[in-house]
Amino acid sequence: MNAFQLFKAEMGKLAEKKTVLISVVLMLLVPLTYAAILLSSKAGPRDNIDNLPVAVVNNDKGAELNGSQIQVGDDLVKELKASKTLGWEFVTSEEADRGIKDNKYYMVVEIPEDFSENVTSVLEPSPKKAQLKFRQNEGLHFMGATVTDSAIETIKAQLNTKVTETYTKTLFAQLGQVNDGFKEAADGSKQINDGSGQLKDGTGQILTSLNEKSADIAKLADGAKQLNAGTGELLNNLKGKSGDINKLAAGAQELNAGTGTLLNSLTGKSGDINKLAAGAQELNAGTGQLVQALTDQQGDVAKLINGAKTLETGANTLNAGAGEVLNGLKGAKVGSEKLYAGLTQQLIPGSQQLAAGVAEAKIGVEESINQMKELRDGLLRINQAVLEGSPIKQTLNQMITMLNQSLADEVVNAKQAKLEQLKQGAEKLRDGLDVEKGDFGKGLVSLNSGLNALVDGQTRVSEGANQLAQGAAQVSFGNQQLVGTLATNAKKLHAGATQIKDGNVQVANGWKELTVGATALHAGTTQIKDGNAQVASGWSQLTAGATKLHDGSSQISNGNQSVKEGWTQLTDGVTQVDEGLLKLKDGSSELMTGLQGGAESTEQLKVSDNNIKMFAEPVDVDSEVLNAYPYYRDSNAPYILSLALFVGVLIMSLVVSFEKPAVAPASGLALFAGKTLKLGVLAIIQAIVLSLFVLFGLGMHVENGVMLILFSIFVSLTFLMIVLFLVAAAGNIGRFIALAFILLQVQTTGTSLPIDMLPESIRTLSNFLPLTYSIDAFRNIIILGDLGSVFADMFILLIYLAVFAVLAFIVFTVKYKNHADTSDEQPQLTT
Missing domain, CATH: 3.40.1710.10 (abc type-2 transporter like domain)
Known part of the structure; x- marks a missing residue:
């Protein structure tokens, strides 16, 4: 059967049953319902x-x-x-x-x-x-926060205007005070002009007197300068030799201090020398006692050696026993770990699976009971339609009786009670084995933890026993060495102490003789120090007198020089003052003229409320809105229309068969063409109904109504090819993919935000999504009126339509062999 004949058969099957026909009609109204719900309201987000x-x-x-x-x-x-x-x-x-x-x-x-x-x-x-x-x-609400944000800016602008008005009033009020100040300053500048003229006459007289006395001041400065030179030579000679005098006095003082230090050291250390000699004698006596004590205690040392050997033997025995205990605990630990692994890896998962399986079985039995009840109810309805006395009615009565017996309350309750007991038992087994809740699981965890602690503790005991055995062996060996070396070294120590005692006695005698000589040396250096101190003191007094003399002459010379320079500077200063006063007189005259002019200018400045408002709000905005939407719903219409058409096609796949043909096709091409013609007619009807409802039912303003109808048909056919391929290729999974595909495009195609405001990765993704181009084209048709952009979007969507049509054709061709024996199909409403 060719494609056209297959199309006629497909359409004929749709009209055979009223229920199927009603389902198809309702399906065709899905996009209209969708648009009516979302586009009927004319309220905007900033209304109310x-x-x-x-x-x-x-x-x-x-x-x-x-x-x-x-x-x-x-x-x-x-x-x-x-x-x-x-x-x-x-x-x-x-x-x-x-x-x-x-x-x-x-x-x-x-x-x-x-x-x-x-x-x-x-x-x-x-x-x-x-x-x-x-x-x-x-x-x-986020939108509420957005509205209050704009209110904040409005209040801020109002307050800025109010504050600016206040500032402007204050400023112009101050300008009135400035006018008064200009007048007062003009009067003051006139007084300055008069006073500067009188002051210039006085500075002229002072300048004449200064020029007459300048020669006498110069002679006085030169004489003082010669006096200062003579006193300077005297002071330099005295200071040149003061260093040598000071060095002589300082050397004598250092020599006396050195001999004093030497004497004090010798005297201060004599007691220590005597103590050193006495200590050496005590050391000698002590070493003798040590030698005697070692000789007397040789028997006790032998007992110490024997005890150390006994300690070594016991420590070795303890070490061996601790090792055996440790090995036993490690074996118990391995067994406990195996038991715990069996519990967690086998028993617990098994008990959980058993409990889950029993619960699922209980649910399955309950579902079987419900299905049997539904079967009984269905048989009852069929039985009512069958004539009395027919064999079918007798068979139906027997089946209904059997089902009533199986579905009796006592039978059903007994089965459910047994299943509930089985479920509770499985859950108790699962909970009892649980390592966190069950007593058995908790006990096994505690046993495992305790064995781990015992193994760790016994390991430390074994290590301590081993260290004890090693320490005992070292003690035994050390005692043997101590006995051999202690006596010999004690004798050597006593001999050395005897030599130290004899040497310290000789040192004490020599120290006494050295102290006597140092006393005599210190007495001589004291006399030298005192003489040189008197010489240095006299030289210092002489130098101080010469310094004062030179300082006085320097002050006279410097003072007269300063007078000379000051007289010259004073003359120059008075000259400058005289010239400056002339400029001051001219400047004050200009200042007086300027201040009088400023007072006249500021007095003419008059400010009204209109001027103040101009300062507060100097700019008016002349704004123009292009392509404004009549209602808020119109801005969402491109997105709603695109989504409605896609959802309509997706719902169509649930009502009308997208896969099996109504009759056996002649080829895979005939199967594809027949299905496409039938589904295309339905998609076109959906698009036309939706477009007409938008134009006449909602009365929405559209720049090009004909283009809206044509483009809606084109978009509906494009979405049909996408869904047809997915459903034909994967059935319900394909429907799920289609649903996910449209949800992916909700936030990535300029619905809630312009595409330009989306992140770069999402902007790139939106270039490959069909909803991007359908929304843009609908927007141009409804409000912008740019047909060039519409045709560009249609070209991109045409690529989608062609690609998915080819893919759908390939799927139908591959499946043709499986459908070759199919001769009939009853389209039905799937749930």
């Missing part, structure tokens, strides 16, 4: 925003500016009450805190106490910015 509750707290105490009281907070409250931008509620701080805590308010606007005061600080050295506090409860 005056219902959003926003609390306003005015704590502003006001302030005084140039003698006038200002209340910026009260002015803002009046403006908010007059506006309907949001649902303003004017409350106290406590009510606002409680309301935002209870999620009553979307935002709280708080005007602080010092708001007006900070506004008036504009002309202060450290002005303060007026701060308005906002608290948003974004968790109530």
Whole structure:
């Protein structure tokens, strides 16, 4: 059968049963229903925003500016009450805190106490910015937070305008004071001009006197300079020799100090020398006692050696026993670990599987009972339709009787009770073996942990026993060496101590003789020191007198030189002052003229309220909106229409068969063509119904209505090819892939955000998704009117249509052999 005949058969099967026909009609209305629900409302996201509750707290105490009281907070409250931008509620701080805590308010606007005061600080050295506090409860709704964000900017702009007006009024008020200052300054500059003329006459007389006395001042400075040179030569001669005198006195003093130190050291250490000699004698006596004690205690040392050997033998025995205990505990630990592994790897998973299996079996039995009840109810309905006395009715009665006996309450309850007991027993077994909940599992974990602790402890005991055995052997060996060397070394120590005693006696005698000689040497150096100190003192006094003389002459010379230079500078300064006073007189005259002109200019400056408003709001925005949407729904229409057509095709795959033919086809091409023609007609009807509803049912404004109908048909056919390929290739899995495919495109094709605002990776992905181009084309058809962009989008979608049509044709050709023997198919509503 060729493709056209197959198409006629497919369409004929759809009209055979009313239930199937009704299902198809309802399926064709799915896109219309979808669009009607989402596009009927004309409300926008910013409609009714005056219902959003926003609390306003005015704590502003006001302030005084140039003698006038200002209340910026009260002015803002009046403006908010007059506006309907949001649902303003004017409350106290406590009510606002409680309301935002209870999620009553979307935002709280708080005007602080010092708001007006900070506004008036504009002309202060450290002005303060007026701060308005906002608290948003974004968790109530993100769109609500967006609306309150724009309200914040509006309030900020209003306050900026208000503050600028206040600043401007203050500034122009100050300009009035500047005018008065200009007048006063002009009067003062006239007085300065008169006084500078009188001052110049006086400086001329002073300059004449200074020039006459300058020659006498120069002679006085030269004589003082010669006197200073003579006293300088005298002072240099005295200072040249003072170093040698000081070195002589210092050397004598160091020599005396050295001999004193030597004498003190000899005298101070004589007691230590005597103690050293006495200590050497005590050392000699002590070493003798040590030698005698070692000789007397040889018997006790032998006992110590024998005891150390006994300790070594016991330590070895203890070490061997500890090793045997450790090996036994390790064996018990291995057994416990095997038991724990069997529990966790086999018993516990097995018990869990058993409990799960019993639970599944219980569910399966309950499902079988429900299915038997449904079968009984179905047989009852069939039985009512069968004539009395027929063999079929007798058979049906027998089957219904058997089912009633099997579904009796006592039988069903008994089976369910046994299954419940079996389920509880399996769960108890599973819980008892659980290592965290069951007693057996917990006990096995505790046993395993205890054995691990015992093994670790016995390991440390074994190591300690081994160390004890080694230490005992070392003690035994050391005692033997000690007995051999202690006596010999003690005798050597006694002999050395005797030699030290004799040497220290000789040192004590020599030290006494050295102390006597040092005493005589120190007496001679003391006399030398005293003589040189007197010479140095006299030389210092002579130098000090010459220094004072030279300082005095230097002061005279410097003073006269300073007088000479100062007289010259004074003459030059008076000359400059005289010239400056002439300039001052000319400048003050110009200043007086300028200040008078400034006073006249500022006096002409008159400012009105209109001027102040111009300063506060110098810019007006002349804005124009191109291609504006009549309603908010129109902006979502491209996305809703694309999604409605795709969902309509997907629902179609559940109502109408996408795979099996109504009759046996002649070829794979005939099978593909027949199915495509039938499904294409349904897809076209869906698109036309949807387009007409949008144009006439919703009355939506569209730039090109004919293009809307044609493009809707084109998009519907494109989506049909995509779904046809997926369903024909994978059945229900293909439907799931189609659903996932459309969900993937919801946030990646410019629905909630423009594609340009998406991350780079998602922007790249959107270039390969068909919804991107269907949405863009619908947007151009509905509002932008750019047919060039529409045809560009249709070209991309045509590629999708062709590619998936080819893929679907390949799938139908491959499956043709499996469908070769199929002669009939009853399309039915699948669930």
